[in-house]
Amino acid sequence: NLSIALKVIEIINSQNLLNNSNLINKKDAINGVLGVKWPGRLQELEITISKDFKKLPVLIDGAHNIQAANELSKCVDDIRSSESATNTESESNNDILFIIGLTEGKNINGMFDKLIKRNDTVIISKFNEGIDGMPWIKPKDPISIRDELKKLTGNLIIESNIEKALEKAYSLNSDLKFKKIVICGSLY
16 A cells, blocks of 8 residues: 555656645655554553553554464564563573454464464453444454464463453463563454
């Protein structure tokens, strides 16, 4: 989409379609792109998960299809290979804790093959039904997700809702065992 938009700007400018008024400056277009904030895409957050104000730092990304999961995988691979500031031992831990939920009908074959590694832990949950204005959107059954992810890791946990999944992630990472906590799946 971005490359098409930039090509349109180039054509408008090269053919003087705006009659020299309000020409779209390439520098302004680049600055505009650099300033884009895309919530839910490789977004670092601190989620407050209890009345005690416990905070859970996470990376959140839709990763709702194979292409998006592959892009998230590149980012997670960079995280895995980066030096851990908190780990002073010679071998750093590269395990990731995932929280995953998907929409019904989503074929996850191949979706997480590059993303989830053998020692990673996955908490499988589901979002609440009844998305406003989209009654056709339903969560995928966590048991079916677990059955498909068994080939990637044996560290699979099912939690009934996102609140319980976040609490579980907090407790599992109380000793900073995981390099990162990643929430991904469908955009809901």
